[in-house]
Amino acid sequence: MLLMTRTTGWVGPPRRRWQIQCTRGLWILGAGACGWQWSAVAQAQPANNTREAPSRAPEVRAPEVLRQVPAIYPEAGGAGRVVLAVTVEANGSVSTVETLVSQGELLDKAATDAVRQWQFAPATRDGVAVAAKIEVPFDFVEPAPPLQAEKPSVSVAPEAPAATPPSIPAASGDPASAPASIPLPSAAEIVGAGALSNEVIVQGGVTRSEKRSASDFTLRRDLIHAAPHHEGVEVLRAAPGLYIARPEGAAVAHRYMLRGFDSEHGQDIEFRVAGFPINIPSHLHGQGYADLGFLIAETVDELRITEGVHDPRQGDFAVAGSIDVRLGVADRGITSRTSYGSFDTFRQLAVWAPKESARDSFAAVAYQSTDGFGQNRRGAGVSAILQHALQAGDWRLRVAGIFYGARAEMAGILRQDDVQAGRVGYYDVYPLATARAQNALAARVLVGAFGDYRGMASENAEFGLWLGYDRFRLQENFTGFLQRSRTLANVAGRGDLIEQRNRTFSLGASARYYSPAYEPFDLFEGHLELGLSARLDEVEQAQNLLDAAVRSQTWDEQVDAALLGLDVGFWGDLDLHLTEAVQLRLGLRGDALAYEIDDRLGNFATLIRPQDTYIVGFRRSVFGLAWGPRASIDVRPWEPVTLHASYGEGYRSPQARTLEDGERTPYTKVRSSDVGVRLHPTKAIEVSLSGYHTQLSDDVAFDAGEGRLERVGATRRLGGVLHGQSRPWPGVVAAASVTYVDAELIEPPPATNEEPDPPFRRGQNLPYVPPVVVRADLGVTRPLWALDGAGTLTGRVGVGASALSSRPLPFGDLADPLVVLDVSGGLRLGSIELGLDVFNLLDTRYASLEYSFVSAWDPDSPGSRLPARHFNAGSPRTLLATLEIEL
């Protein structure tokens, strides 16, 4: 890689490393510079304006670079010149950065991020420090072939004089992202007169590639923010094959479906946000519970989606894949965003992104409240995210904190036959105390410190330490009036209002090291990565039945448990460049899992237990090791084409309370393989097509009657993903994906005396899994009208569409297909934007989720014991108007 700075038009003392370009590169604020008089940055004009020189030219010195952080060449590649207008304040800090010449968001971002971290000796006029504005061009150059580009190279302009090197830290990004790091130029790279302009050339290097399969995707800010978002987590909708619903209200985690997996509340997707692992093991409401309600959409900078299991860094819950959410704020300064719309929905966002910091430093807080789109859906929540990053030598250190709380009422599920018969409205709740009492509360805090080291020759490392506290309480009735009390004899029918409480305290650490290149001979280059991750979770959980009609009296105790879980993961990964066109990675990952379970109601059996024969309670412990290989190969037969093949074995930890004492394989094994091709026919287009096969040793499916996940046996998924994204013109981004899967049960649970004919049979399609998921996103931002003296009026339009095919339900039923279309538009003038978001534009009446199970919602008639279709209503057409002000 290469980085070079050149300047021209030198005015000022000789041998300065940074130069003043009188004609185009520097404007001194409020005073004359280079013989001209300027009044303000806003009036800065190209310096070929001709003005009469004052009688005495003041002595002007340009800003001098004291600390230069290199730009990070983006993994997605790209080339071209980005020209930035950088305001250097009188204290030497960078305040504003404007893009004068853009090469797309990714390159603009890389350049802007870098220059924001630079520090200068300020410009002076007659010895007095003054603010100045300079142009800084960055030339991005495509990477050379791997074996040649691995070691950064430096190009020095022939006319470069020697110069004293500034303090030069290495660049870095987020630890896991591992884009090519660009070492800083030596002093000789910052050269003096003779060149045409200040110029920084950034050439991509090759490090550990994040895209190990054709099912790995990186979605950038412009794409994930193209469609409107009702809540932060909806930025994930742009992920190929991912469907998100929030059927249980604003305080319960979403339901996620990804390439053939009904991941429930996150059991099959490993989520990571800003370096924090989000899934909570052994959560009472669902294994791997991942509530992303805290996400603030405006702070989501990038999504990295790894579908399948083939990267040794993927740990627990990476069954369908992993999603890594990177946070950052592009628009620096203070931003206020106020929204109001349908159903008395109100949202207030405030973001503070210090102008002198990089985009990964910010503080944001969002409050939202709504009456909901139907009965019993009122809710409110607040989320605060703080992140600050600083450079310390070769390390980039980052501290982050996430604070979240929400409470919401829930309408719960409705029987389809009740709606069809007019007994309850589509968006209503059953007119019963036990239904109206449904609600949830969530509170979560995550704090951590992370470090990211970028060395030479692709050497890099990272570490993280974090603490988490999560509190969850739910009152929910799925089945109406079917439950009997286990604790109290002859007590039944008080309504199946289940109360769940779960409290988790977690602490964890992670570290990895990626070695410099090892090159024993030509045409071979190897790296070794060693990694470690560990977490400890202490969980308290309880489940009861409440009688909503009598001040929520407890009428049964079902769960009362304390759990301790420990997961220590370790991996090694060889990253081998065999030729310029072949990259092979061979890895191995192991996870040691240990549990202690204190199931305080574990052997409770009132009706058959003589009162004095034993004491209720059941304690056990478990230890097991899950391990498996991870391998992938890339072949680039010709320039725009990369062929991928990958295989990996992963695991999902169990719901600890279901384990038997001494169980030796306390996990579900997943085997995942992918083959595919990735094409870049032009710089603006990326297309990938992949086929995959995933097999699970012991899958689970939601059993609403039991209110938990039940084992259904071994399963397999066979499918494909077609994804394309394009940025054909500046300000235009479009993406579309189609995911198809045939998910079937290959080893149903064996027949027993009690269940001689299980409802699952070999070869059937897995319930709840949509065979086809389609997603399309489009975003267009264009200048519309140049207003005299008031800037340019800019228009924005965004579209997001999701479609799900019909999907099987248990007991022979089928859920309806659905199509939902969201659109948004906005007008921006200067620092003010007015926007309008319309969700479900077509006002489609759809069920966000459907189920089939037995319920009895009429307390006055004999209820059916046949499974019936139930659903959670999806939101009708919803309008949200937004006013955004940047201060």
Next chain:
Amino acid sequence: MNVRSLCRGPVTLLVPAWISACLDTGLDQVQVPLNLAGTALDAPFSVRDDWQVELEQAQLAFGPLRLCAGQRASGLCDTARAEWLDSAVVDLVSGTPMPVGELSGSSGVVRSSMYDLGIVSLLTRSEPVLLTAAEALGGQSLRLVGRASQSDVSLLFSVAMRIEQGEDVERGAPVIRLASTPDQVHDLGQPGSSLTVRFDPRPLLSNVDFTGLMQSTACQPTCPAPIEFVEGSQPYRAVRNDIQAGPRPVFEWRVDDP
């Protein structure tokens, strides 16, 4: 080649399974015609102590009926395989099947069943609920009127009986649960299936002590008015016991060409 086999072929890559026909949900939803029938009695029948009984009227309130996949219909039948939620009055002395509706459910084998006799117990109520069939019988589950004879002695009798969950039985549970018997086993997935539940009234009176009943009355050798079985008496308990725990109705499955 059926639709499913097409769906599993390469066609799916071109025409993904948006079409629900390509989805194998494991089970199919079925509707099975349900008939109720008694037993035609051409002649008096013998019961305890060689009494001959001739029934003039025999009606039973029946329903709801649930068919279960398990070997024993009990708590395991929380999810029924098929059910008929209505109720109807069965003429126990008519052998002609009477259509009463359809069993709804999903394909698969049924092995056991459970039912009520026109009066159901709800989890949510302490008092049982009368369905239409029991209301038609004046709030009773069973009505019998007949004549019992032995040598030159005869008597008219009548039975009116509520069969409902007692205090000692689980609230919300059906009053009669039948463990698996060969006649109950049937695969509901067979097209053209229909079910006739046939009752025989004779076992209901087989343990009635008509001799004792006769001796307790003052109207020998012939009683002109019907003697009603009084709750708590031996005849009453004998009928109640036989209807709850005695011989079962017969499940007559029939499969016609669809």
